[in-house]
Amino acid sequence: xxxxxxxxxxxxxxxxxxxxxxxxxxxxxxxxxxxxxxxxxxxxxxxxxxxxxxxxxxxxxxxxxxxxxxxxxxxxxxxxxxxxxxxxxxxxxxxxxxxxxxxxxxxxxxxxxxxxxxxxxxxxxxxxxxxxxxxxxxxxxxxxxxxxxxxxxxxxxxxxxxxxxxxxxxxxxxxxxxxxxxxxxxxxxxxxxxxxxxxxxxxxxxxxxxxxxxxxxxxxxxxxxxxxxxxxxxxxxxxxxxxxxxxxxxxxxxxxxxxxxxxxxxxxxxxxxxxxxxxxxxxxxxxxxxxxxxxxxxxxxxxxxxxxxxxxxxxxxxxxxxxxxxxxxxxxxxxxxxxxxxxxxxxxxxxxxxx
Amino acid sequence: xxxxxxxxxxxxxxxxxxxxxxxxxxxxxxxxxxxxxxxxxxxxxxxxxxxxxxxxxxxxxxxxxxxxxxxxxxxxxxxxxxxxxxxxxxxxxxxxxxxxxxxxxxxxxxxxxxxxxxxxxxxxxxxxxxxxxxxxxxxxxxxxxxxxxxxxxxxxxxxxxxxxxxxxxxxxxxxxxxxxxxxxxxxxxxxxxxxxxxxxxxxxxxxxxxxxxxxxxxxxxxxxxxxxxxxxxxxxxxxxxxxxxxxxxxxxxxxxxxxxxxxxxxxxxxxxxxxxxxxxxxxxxxxxxxxxxxxxxxxxxxxxxxxxxxxxxxxxxxxxxxxxxxxxxxxxxxxxxxxxxxxxxxxxxxxxxxxxxxxxx
Numbered sequence: 027x028x029x030x031x032x033x034x035x036x037x038x039x040x041x042x043x044x045x046x047x048x049x050x051x052x053x054x055x056x057x058x059x060x061x062x063x064x065x066x067x068x069x070x071x072x073x074x075x076x077x078x079x080x081x082x083x084x085x086x087x088x089x090x091x092x093x094x095x096x097x098x099x100x101x102x103x104x105x106x107x108x109x110x111x112x113x114x115x116x117x118x119x120x121x122x123x124x125x126x127x128x129x130x131x132x133x134x135x136x137x138x139x140x141x142x143x144x145x146x147x148x149x150x151x152x153x154x155x156x157x158x159x160x161x162x163x164x165x166x167x168x169x170x171x172x173x174x175x176x177x178x179x180x181x182x183x184x185x186x187x188x189x190x191x192x193x194x195x196x197x198x199x200x201x202x203x204x205x206x207x208x209x210x211x212x213x214x215x216x217x218x219x220x221x222x223x224x225x226x227x228x229x230x231x232x233x234x235x236x237x238x239x240x241x242x243x244x245x246x247x248x249x250x251x252x253x254x255x256x257x258x259x260x261x262x263x264x265x266x267x268x269x270x271x272x273x274x275x276x277x278x279x280x281x282x283x284x285x286x287x288x289x290x291x292x293x294x295x296x297x298x299x300x301x302x303x304x305x306x307x308x309x310x311x312x313x314x315x316x317x318x319x320x321x322x323x324x325x326x327x328x329x330x331x332x333x334x335x336x337x338x339x340x341x342x343x344x345x346x347x348x349x350x351x352x353x354x355x356x357x358x359x360x361x362x363x364x365x366x367x368x369x370x371x372x373x374x375x376x377x378x379x380x381x
Numbered sequence: 382x383x384x385x386x387x388x389x390x391x392x393x394x395x396x397x398x399x400x401x402x403x404x405x406x407x408x409x410x411x412x413x414x415x416x417x418x419x420x421x422x423x424x425x426x427x428x429x430x431x432x433x434x435x436x437x438x439x440x441x442x443x444x445x446x447x448x449x450x451x452x453x454x455x456x457x458x459x460x461x462x463x464x465x466x467x468x469x470x471x472x473x474x475x476x477x478x479x480x481x482x483x484x485x486x487x488x489x490x491x492x493x494x495x496x497x498x499x500x501x502x503x504x505x506x507x508x509x510x511x512x513x514x515x516x517x518x519x520x521x522x523x524x525x526x527x528x529x530x531x532x533x534x535x536x537x538x539x540x541x542x543x544x545x546x547x548x549x550x551x552x553x554x555x556x557x558x559x560x561x562x563x564x565x566x567x568x569x570x571x572x573x574x575x576x577x578x579x580x581x582x583x584x585x586x587x588x589x590x591x592x593x594x595x596x597x598x599x600x601x602x603x604x605x606x607x608x609x610x611x612x613x614x615x616x617x618x619x620x621x622x623x624x625x626x627x628x629x630x631x632x633x634x635x636x637x638x639x640x641x642x643x644x645x646x647x648x649x650x651x652x653x654x655x656x657x658x659x660x661x662x663x664x665x666x667x668x669x670x671x672x673x674x675x676x677x678x679x680x681x682x683x684x685x686x687x688x689x690x691x692x693x694x695x696x697x698x699x700x701x702x703x704x705x706x707x708x709x710x711x712x713x714x715x716x717x718x719x720x721x722x723x724x725x726x727x728x729x730x731x732x733x734x735x736x737x738x739x740x741x742x
Contacts, residue, residue: 291465
């Protein structure tokens with residue numbers, strides 16, 4: 027199966043073609059037009075060309091967020107197939123370059139690196155064992171990526187995202203402001219979708235945050251649900267025939283269970299996480315200063331000890347240099363205590379990893 | 382595998398669905414308001430995708446991302462899978478404009494009122510025997526009449542292979558005028574060709590005008606003599622510049638490029654198991670031209686009777702055509718074909734006609 031991504035693969039000399047077909051304007055020879063400074067192109071690398079990585083890459087491509095996309099995976103044929111499939115699509119898009127390779131060198135000079143790689147859980151494997159194997163995988167990925175793109179933003183998607191974001195931070199040597207995890211960004215979208223459908227408004231007009239540890243223990247901060255400047259909490263309470271903690275917990279579980287339901291039905295999730303990460307990429311690369319609940323270094327927040335370098339999701343302002351600031355939310359004592367409990371568990375896990 | 386159905390709405394969790402009426406209040410109605418407010422809403426643009434496999438979902442997701450539809454219906458025989466796909470798209474609601482997404486197995490009920498119905502089933506295998514072809518048409522028999530019944534004004538876009546024969550079959554089964562039935566045809570092949578040439582010349586692919594026409598697949602024809610960039614004919618230029626190099630732009634070289642282009646999908650399938658992203662963008666591009674009445678020219682599979690000298694058969698094959706809200710607005714009628722190109726197209730038309738006749742439509 028021959029490679030045919032360019033005419034030079036078919037034996038045609040590229041250098042000849044463009045120099046005669048289009049001629050540069052007449053210029054005095056003191057200027058070398060090819061060395062004229064130009065705006066550096068935006069490059070995004072995606073590590074892991076599975077369902078999640080490819081949905082992310084394709085959504086970033088469709089939304090024209092990058093001028094160059096690099097894909098990395100351990101499986102060379104699968105990787106090449108995905109890269110070729112995207113390359114075949116580039117005729118429908120503004121000029122964009124797609125590169126791929128099993129070697130991380132292909133990610134050099136990235137503005138943003140998205141890590142979706144993770145090991146598959148063996149049947150009956152204990153969580154700690156799975157975690158340790160993921161750490162070993164990250165040891166192979168993160169240091170070379172950081173070396174090839176020392177100024178990049180690092181966005182971790184692989185689960186368990188909070189611990190692995192901590193791992194990526196440690197292994198990269200980057201300042202914490204440049205390392206984030208996709209965290210509860212998508213959970214919050216599901217949360218907002220449910221509330222939005224209920225109120226018959228656009229989900230983008232529902233401000234609602236899920237925070238903390240991504241997964242079964244994430245927290246819905248009820249007091250933050252706001253639509254048209256109105257707190258929706260009281261109204262939710264008034265609309266339920268027997269409102270109690272269980273009713274709220276029902277919503278939270280529906281949100282958290284959403285991913286499991288999709289996995290049970292189609293085998294994996296892809297599209298939603300693709301849009302979620304593309305949304306983060308847009309805020310970061312285009313310096314949007316938008317607030318997203320993402321996994322950030324949370325030590326010092328809400329009573330979490332300064333020495334406990336845990337990552338968990340809090341609403342954070344994101345821009346070109348990464349995390350610009352973390353929201354100082356008004357949490358109830360119960361919520362703050364739950365957050366601290368998650369932080370404690372996460373910290374215990376992190377300490378077992380020898381980083 | 383646990384199939385616990387999660388609540389997909391707050392009302393399923395006991396919250397009163399009429400609640401919304403209090404949170405937002407309507408403006409007071411004046412005497413002349415006959416409650417028309419809700420009746421006069423312009424009909425939302427609805428796209429149905431039949432077949433929620435890799436191709437169908439890449440198409441649906443690209444159409445969703447590009448904001449081309451207000452409502453998307455996903456139909457598949459696999460109820461679980463299509464529901465999972467629907468939820469996966471719905472969960473992204475906070476990142477997209479509001480789009481209604483429905484999914485299920487009932488073709489008629491779900492596709493009713495479509496502006497565009499995209500058929501991606503049955504899937505797999507480009508090379509098909511007559512026996513397999515009959516089976517594929519049998520699948521279309523289950524689908525197309527239902528789509529036509531529920532959406533009598535819809536545009537019909539066939540993607541499944543062999544696309545030229547299946548587009549013909551869909552046309553026959555729908556009872557639609559031929560202008561409203563097209564196959565994705567050589568739209569993607571043409572884009573591959575444009576991209577190869579564009580990269581070689583250092584221009585954007587949109588600046589390369591190049592068409593592959595005819596039968597989608599191994600026999601597609603590249604119209605070399607009509608390729609132009611910046612108003613300049615490309616072929617003679619390339620032949621001139623490469624005349625002295627070891628790989629000159631002769632007939633053999635052109636054939637090598639053509640084969641590389643038509644073999645593109647097979648190459649991707651061989652590597653990753655299927656092809657999805659590129660066809661997704663290709664079909665979304667067609668959807669945009671159709672739904673937004675763009676009048677853009679795309680090489681698509683259409684009723685080619687009368688356009689190929691010497692061919693009088695009612696076969697579908699790809700020719701450059703203007704696409705808009707009414708479907709095929711016009712087909713390129715002044716193409717200058719070489720004798721070889723003409724005879725290849727005629728041969729394709731004959732072969733396709735043989736297949737179509739054997740289908741009993």
